[in-house]
Amino acid sequence: MKNLYSSLNLCSFSHIYVENGVTENENTKRILSKFKSSNVIKINHYKDVFCRHNQDFLVQKKSPKLILARNYGNLIYEGARVCDDFGNEHFYYTSSIMNCLYNCEYCYLQGVYSSANVVLFVNLEDVFKKVESILKKHSVYLCISYDTDLMAFENITGFIRKWIQFVGKHSNLKIEIRTKSSNFKSIEDIVPQDNVILAWTLSPEEICRKYEIGAPGFKYRLNSIKNAVDRGWKVRVCFDPLLYVHNWEKYYKNCVEDTFRIIQEENIQDVSIGVFRIGKDYLKNMEKINPQSLLLAYPFKTADGTCSYSEQHHKLLVNFVYDLVCKYVKKSKVFVQ
């Protein structure tokens, strides 16, 4: 793994912490085989590393470590209020990975976790069992790339491939895989399925460069979408979060127009639009970590524990992007958060 920062920092995943209980797990063995030069350190529980006192999120982000663990928690959670269910009745999410390879300045994960290290839960098969137990009661719409970017990790984990195989056996299960990655090539050989939604978050090139450090630029993401569409996938396009930055109108105009110049409406499942929004406590943590952030210096308004832009700016952003998107996509396909 390359290091994006100072040459004095160790590369990402230079150290891999492995819970004693998962050393014999097949996923563990496969993942470790990809990091032959990393130092492997045995641990009792992932929280011994992940939940230490006084950790510095930003420093760790410069050289994140990988922690392989077993998830004994709930495995599946009901969908969050701030996330769109796209009209699906039984909306759930699951996190096989905590934290992300990218370093987006507005990312809520900085406010959620005290560590920037990446925890990868290797007991994916337990999640499948849990999903099957829920599927016996009703259909499920499940977001699997939550609290992480699963496609960015696909070369390491192979989890998306496993999920798509699993979905193939369950017609009443629909999954969303949301990403900023340009790594579609890692799954390009898989036959498209109607109940698997590949969703790309798109941001203007200027925003990618300035605020989405480590994530592929707009054109790379768009190219990945194009490859997916060419292989028969219907994709979800997410202009979310919209950011109130200097020149935002120009940036988003170019971004939306460039997107639909390449991707035709018939290949689009739907479009999601939403402004930056975040839980009050998470924002507080983020401001503490990154006090110099221009994005976070906005005088956010708080309603029901969620912070976002003023009503005026919210409307400006959403209406502008909505009107632009509706020039290319039917209104019934456009969801506003």
Place this chain on the structure above:
Amino acid sequence: MVFIVTALHCEAKPFIEKFALKKDNSINKFQVFKNEEIVLIVSKTGSINMACACAYIIAKFESTQYDTFINIGVCGSKDRTFQIGTSVLCNKIIDNITGRDFYPDMIFRHPFKEACLESFAKIVDQNYLEKVRGDIVDMEGAAFFKAVSIFMPPHRIYSLKIVSDYLDGTKLTAEKVTALIYEKSDEICSWIQDIEHQCAKSKDILDEKDMDYINEIICNFNLSVSMQHQLKKLAKAYKVRNDNLILALEPFTQIYCKTKYERKMYFEKLVQQLEFM
């Protein structure tokens, strides 16, 4: 600042020389040597001494999260692939007494080997070798990490050990210990200088002049504690967005509130001004 903690004076000697440290004679409970950037304390052997020495220098020198703490000393090695004199940076530290494990953040590149250190309350010999879980063994590493990690982030705490024996009862003289460490001291000193300025404290957003204006408003408006916090937070955000904070604050320094009603009214105006986009 860099704080070096050794158990013995013979472990400290090479660094006192290399960094030209001078003894601080005002301190008589521990031996402390220092220059403008480095403080070295000799704790004496054992976990209690080590924890006390760490707590002492943290308090005495008012260390902050931007300082670096390094425990340097000799260790025994269970692993015979480590040659005598090898310098080892510990990526895991086991406290043999409590069974607790500690993990320093391995953020920076280094020229050393890495290993797991286990700290014991007494000297470990061949008869006890089977029960040793770590690769290397000492008597203070766990206490050092545990004590310092109460105050400091885990990427600023390092245990650096030089292999002196294979737990085979080899008698070590103070001269031999100094010689072993001296041999590695150039490498260690160079690394310390490399990492010292990493993660330096970023400049405060509000400078002295900003704070003068803010304090004047606090005084003139007779702001409550909660209002004071709100004002400082808004002022910081405004300065990140606009930079010309003084211009925004200046008109409000001429206002004097005599009643709570006045304070509320003018404070709302001030908030409005600082929230302006």
